[in-house]
Amino acid sequence: MNRRDSLRALGIGTLSTGTLLAACKSNKDDKTKVEDASTPPSPQAGRQSYELERDARLHKETFFTKEEMAAITVLADIIIPKDENSGSASDAKVPDFIEFMAKDLPEHQLPLRGGLRWTNLQCLNRYGKAFVDCSHSQQIELIDMIAYPEKAKPEMAQGVAFFNLMRDLTATGFFSSQIGVKDLGFVGNAPNRWNGVPDDVLKQYGIASASI
Amino acid sequence: MDGLQIKKSTTTYDAIIVGSGAGGGMAGYVLAHAGLKVLMLEAGAHFDPRTDSQQLKMPWESPRRGAGTTRPFGDFDAAYGGWEIEGEPYTTKDKTEFNWFRARMLGGRTNHWGRISLRMGPNDFKAKDGLTDDWPITYNDVKPFYDKVDRLIGIYGTKEGLENEPDGIFLTPPKPRLNEIFITQGARKAGVTVLPGRGSVLTEALPGNTSRGVCFFCGQCGRSCKVYGDFSSSSCLVNPALATGNLKLITNAMVREVLTNKEGLATGVSYVNKDDMQEYQVNGKMVILGASAGESARLLLNSKSAAHPGGLANSSGVVGRYLHDSTGSSAGGFLPQLLDRKRYNEDGVGSVHIYSPWWLDNNKLDFPRGYHIEYGGGMHMPTYGFGFGMQNMNGKVPGRDGKMKAAGGYGASLKDDYRRFYGTQFGMAGRGTALARYDNYCEIDPKVVDKYGIPVLRFHYKWTNDEINQAKHMQETFQEIMHNMGAIYGPPQGKETNYGLEAPGRIIHEVGTVRMGDDPKKSALNKYSQAHDCKNLFVVDAAPFVQQGDKNATWTILALSMRTAEYILQQRKMLNV
Numbered sequence: 001m002n003r004r005d006s007l008r009a010l011g012i013g014t015l016s017t018g019t020l021l022a023a024c025k026s027n028k029d030d031k032t033k034v035e036d037a038s039t040p041p042s043p044q045a046g047r048q049s050y051e052l053e054r055d056a057r058l059h060k061e062t063f064f065t066k067e068e069m070a071a072i073t074v075l076a077d078i079i080i081p082k083d084e085n086s087g088s089a090s091d092a093k094v095p096d097f098i099e100f101m102a103k104d105l106p107e108h109q110l111p112l113r114g115g116l117r118w119t120n121l122q123c124l125n126r127y128g129k130a131f132v133d134c135s136h137s138q139q140i141e142l143i144d145m146i147a148y149p150e151k152a153k154p155e156m157a158q159g160v161a162f163f164n165l166m167r168d169l170t171a172t173g174f175f176s177s178q179i180g181v182k183d184l185g186f187v188g189n190a191p192n193r194w195n196g197v198p199d200d201v202l203k204q205y206g207i208a209s210a211s212i
Numbered sequence: 213m214d215g216l217q218i219k220k221s222t223t224t225y226d227a228i229i230v231g232s233g234a235g236g237g238m239a240g241y242v243l244a245h246a247g248l249k250v251l252m253l254e255a256g257a258h259f260d261p262r263t264d265s266q267q268l269k270m271p272w273e274s275p276r277r278g279a280g281t282t283r284p285f286g287d288f289d290a291a292y293g294g295w296e297i298e299g300e301p302y303t304t305k306d307k308t309e310f311n312w313f314r315a316r317m318l319g320g321r322t323n324h325w326g327r328i329s330l331r332m333g334p335n336d337f338k339a340k341d342g343l344t345d346d347w348p349i350t351y352n353d354v355k356p357f358y359d360k361v362d363r364l365i366g367i368y369g370t371k372e373g374l375e376n377e378p379d380g381i382f383l384t385p386p387k388p389r390l391n392e393i394f395i396t397q398g399a400r401k402a403g404v405t406v407l408p409g410r411g412s413v414l415t416e417a418l419p420g421n422t423s424r425g426v427c428f429f430c431g432q433c434g435r436s437c438k439v440y441g442d443f444s445s446s447s448c449l450v451n452p453a454l455a456t457g458n459l460k461l462i463t464n465a466m467v468r469e470v471l472t473n474k475e476g477l478a479t480g481v482s483y484v485n486k487d488d489m490q491e492y493q494v495n496g497k498m499v500i501l502g503a504s505a506g507e508s509a510r511l512l513l514n515s516k517s518a519a520h521p522g523g524l525a526n527s528s529g530v531v532g533r534y535l536h537d538s539t540g541s542s543a544g545g546f547l548p549q550l551l552d553r554k555r556y557n558e559d560g561v562g563s564v565h566i567y568s569p570w571w572l573d574n575n576k577l578d579f580p581r582g583y584h585i586e587y588g589g590g591m592h593m594p595t596y597g598f599g600f601g602m603q604n605m606n607g608k609v610p611g612r613d614g615k616m617k618a619a620g621g622y623g624a625s626l627k628d629d630y631r632r633f634y635g636t637q638f639g640m641a642g643r644g645t646a647l648a649r650y651d652n653y654c655e656i657d658p659k660v661v662d663k664y665g666i667p668v669l670r671f672h673y674k675w676t677n678d679e680i681n682q683a684k685h686m687q688e689t690f691q692e693i694m695h696n697m698g699a700i701y702g703p704p705q706g707k708e709t710n711y712g713l714e715a716p717g718r719i720i721h722e723v724g725t726v727r728m729g730d731d732p733k734k735s736a737l738n739k740y741s742q743a744h745d746c747k748n749l750f751v752v753d754a755a756p757f758v759q760q761g762d763k764n765a766t767w768t769i770l771a772l773s774m775r776t777a778e779y780i781l782q783q784r785k786m787l788n789v
Contacts, residue, residue: 043273046264048257048292051282055275079622085631097277104276148618149603164603167622171599171630176271176278181594184634185555189268189593191428194560196387201554210387212396212406212566 058103064113070132071116072098072166078143079170086183089174097173108165115162122159218482218491225251225460227780228481228496230467230511233320234766235753235773236502237445237453238361242777244453251494252450253465253483255503256292256316259323261436261447265290268430268438271595278595284313286595290323290436290444291315295717299663302506303670310535310654310671311717312506318463319446320504321720322766323436327411327443327563328586329367329767331358333376336645336761341580344647347758348730348739351378357771365443365770366418368561369410376761377407377569383415386429386561391589391638394547396566398697404585404689405571411563412443412767423452431592433562442562443766465492468666469515470499470749476519478749484664498748498780501726502773505535505755506654509725510669512736513656525736525743531726532655534648535673536760538721539583541683541712543690544639545701548609551632558590558635570762579681583644583762585689591635599630606633608700640693642686645762646679648724652716673716683713721765726755740779741772752776 044052064072076089076098089095102108116131119142123131127138134142146152146159147167174180196210226248229236236252244250261267266288271277274287281287284294293316302312315321334351355378361367362381369382385408388396396406413433414426424447425439433442440447453459464486471480471493480495501508509532515524523531570582606629607619617625657670687704694701705712716722729735732744741756743749752773754765 041263046259046266046290048282054282059275080627081623083624083627100275101279104281105279143622147622148620150607150619163622164620167602167620167626168600171602171626172277172594172596175594175598175630176596178270178272181271184594184631186591186593186634187555188557188559188591189270189430189432190557191430192557192559194386194429194558197390197393197558198554198556201390201556204554205390205549207393210393212388212393212408 058100061103062099063102063109064099067130067132068113068116069095069099071119071130072112074132074139075143075166076170076173078139079167080174086179089170092174092177092179094170094173094177097177098169101169101173108169111162111165115158115165118158118162216491218493220493221495224480224495224497225249226496227251227498227500228253228494229500229502229752230481231255231320231502231504231507231753232318232450232461233315233445233502233504233753234322234769236500237319237322237449238770238773239500239502239750239752239777240453240459241449242774243780244456244458246781247458250453250459251496252453252459252461253467253481253494254318254320254461254463255466255486255507256318256320256463258463259290259292259317259319259436259446260451261290261323261440261444262438265436265438267432267435271593274595276596279597285324285434288432288435288595290434291321292317300668301660301662302668303657303660305670305672308672308674309715309717310673311715312669312671312722313717313720314504314507318450318461319444322443322445324434325766326586326764327413327433327561328567328764329410329412329443329563330569330584330763331378331380331771332761332763332768333378335376336759336763339581339759341574343580344759345729345734348728348735353739354768354771354775357775358767360774361767361770363419365412365448366414366421366424367410367412367767368408368415370408372407374569380410382410383418385409385411386415386565388565389558389560389590390550390553391547391635392566392587394550394697394699395587395589395638395640395693398693398695398699399568399585401696402689402692403571404568404693406566406568409564409567411561413561413563414441415561424448427561429557429559429561431559431562435562466664466666467503467511468664470501470511470524472515472517472519472524472746474519476517476746478524478746498750500750500752500776500780501755502752504753505722505725505757506669508751508753508755509654510656510667512726514667520745525726525745525749527745528733528736530734531736533650533653534724534727534758535652535654535671535722536646536648536724537716538719538760538762538764539644539646539675539679539682540641540714540719541686541705542639542641543687543694543701543704543712544589544637545694545699546605546633546636547638547697547699548636549698550636551609553591553635555591559592564588577681577685579678579685580647581645581682581762583642583682583686585640585642585686587638587640589638594634602626602629602633604702605629605700638699640690642683642689643719643721643762643764644679644682644686645760646675646716648727648757648759649676654725671717675710675713675716680710680713683711687711721754721760723754723757723760723765726751727758728756729758741776742779750776750780
């Protein structure tokens with residue numbers, strides 16, 4: 001098999017990968033020659049039954065309360081707002097992702113729930129309201145106290161830990177979403193021939209050869 | 213338990229093979245092609261990369277975005293199983309530590325492994341320092357089989373002429389990624405040799421093979437390959453063996469015991485069928501174990517009889533002994549000169565593009581043997597974990613405006629940082645030789661059984677100063693390389709973590725539990741991996757290893773299994789089977 005046959009053997013047109021579809025459209029005429037285009041695997045192929053059952057169960061469960069989800073959404077959109085390149089964390093459904101991850105990796109549950117509670121108590125003491133009911137400037141005032149680990153006051157250390165976790169989960173959820181992957185400019189996961197670092201990039205970094 | 217009975221087959225196979233990974237797969241391939249009627253039993257589910265691989269899925273196609281919740285190497289990784297499997301425990305002894313990775317599936321761990329395919333060298337089979345027992349065979353005994361494995365399965369690399377890194381028959385290696393060029397420069401400046409990688413990926417068509425596709429550079433070998441562009445046991449060995457019509461495969465068959473007769477010869481095996489939970493017995497003229505170093509030792513120790521009171525093939529008492537895994541310690545950082553780098557597809561292959569073979573003379577060092585280094589980095593598909601720890605990075609370099617900013621943060625400026633830092637990170641990992649020691653072992657736990665009622669393994673494993681000093685040396689080397697690269701990185705791991713030395717078992721190169729040797733009092737197998745105590749019993753996984761080098765075990769498993777299978781064919785008449 002050559003590389004082109006490899007792609008045909010994948011059963012082109014059946015995979016959910018847009019890039020692959022695009023990459024192979026030019027070969028449409030060859031499609032009649034496909035020798036191994038048997039029934040495409042389902043999205044569940046290669047998943048163990050316990051994994052499928054577990055996913056289905058987690059999707060049915062709810063962990064965060066409505067109030068907690070509202071706070072997660074406000075925090076996520078403060079961490080990753082809409083800008084000229086792409087939408088916000090909530091546009092990319094990051095809050096739903098965080099809800100799922102709290103069920104999938106239960107070690108996140110206590111730090112997230114407790115951290116939200118800590119945040120609310122801070123707001124109640126400072127502004128007399130829960131975090132989501134505070135004004136935007138009050139929310140930012142609090143976040144400024146916990147968003148910069150090296151500058152934060154020692155008494156805010158628990159808040160810093162919570163915000164670090166929120167930052168991690170929000171960024172990972174956003175940049176692994178369709179919106180985020182596009183924003184990042186990831187162009188892999190597409191059949192190609194790797195010939196080493198492109199010439200213009202070698203030149204940019206003053207590297208003499210693509211080989212070592 | 214009403215109605216539970218043992219179902220006995222009336223068929224007698226020429227050979228029964230337990231396990232379908234690199235060792236079992238190769239034995240099945242050779243024997244089935246030679247016309248023997250072979251039965252292969254696999255403890256896990258059927259798996260065909262063609263249909264079952266998670267290859268080319270985008271991160272959002274996993275609800276956990278590829279997190280390693282049910283699969284330790286991530287949701288898209290091919291391996292079914294892991295270090296913990298529900299209902300299949302193992303234990304440890306004397307507060308020691310061992311992590312035992314098991315892949316329960318056709319092809320075993322070959323579905324997800326790193327495809328790094330290094331030959332052991334002359335000094336690995338017979339060490340110059342004399343600290344460990346020599347193998348009963350030399351590199352020259354194994355070389356013809358390494359060559360045949362290269363031709364049959366395919367491997368990329370470059371001819372270098374190094375004494376203890378023997379060259380093979382190579383396909384073209386992939387060129388380095390940008391980060392790997394910086395790594396190469398930094399390492400060479402530190403006096404560390406860097407070579408193009410050696411991996412079992414078809415970077416070009418494999419001469420004479422029409423059933424496997426050529427790599428299309430998605431970098432996802434760990435998910436297994438739908439076009440069979442890399443080595444996995446099912447695609448390269450078991451499926452072709454099935455096509456001969458001489459191999460029968462039963463999956464979900466967890467072998468309990470090797471059965472023997474009054475003379476002590478193997479007559480077959482008993483297994484539990486995980487689908488119907490019934491007990492079965494099958495007959496074979498010989499039994500070949502390729503269940504993994506841990507499972508093969510467990511099977512032998514659980515196969516006690518009047519003829520083999522200490523467990524099958526264990527009159528020497530060495531079965532389970534000399535367990536050793538590779539050492540491992542790692543480091544990483546980012547390259548500030550690569551901030552805001554141009555985007556292009558640099559997925560490459562899913563094995564290593566570059567690596568460093570052991571490059572030093574041990575005379576001046578405080579540990580024996582050595583390690584190789586594996587490297588990686590670049591613009592990978594973002595999955596769970598992407599962006600974690602930005603507060604440890606974005607305060608270390610100036611922003612777009614040239615000013616330093618406070619680490620952490622939020623908002624548009626933070627969002628931009630993820631773009632800026634994308635593809636700047638790299639990692640390096642040492643993989644070294646741990647000495648085979650009598651006192652590192654697995655045995656049967658006298659009190660614990662798994663959910664099938666099979667007694668489980670209990671491990672006893674301790675690192676010594678030899679391995680700890682080696683890890684220290686790795687950390688020092690990494691610091692020097694990263695400094696030379698102009699990278700930003702953290703301090704070396706120190707004494708409190710044994711210099712980052714991973715717990716035994718974490719590198720998943722465990723070998724040595726059913727060692728070969730010329731002396732039946734000190735070894736379980738002869739130099740063809742045939743049991744001294746039971747001439748129709750063979751072991752073809754990593755259990756026969758006397759002493760591992762720093763090389764990943766798979767290519768040697770394949771070569772030794774092929775050698776054993778050819779020996780079986782030559783000896784069939786003498787063996788009277």
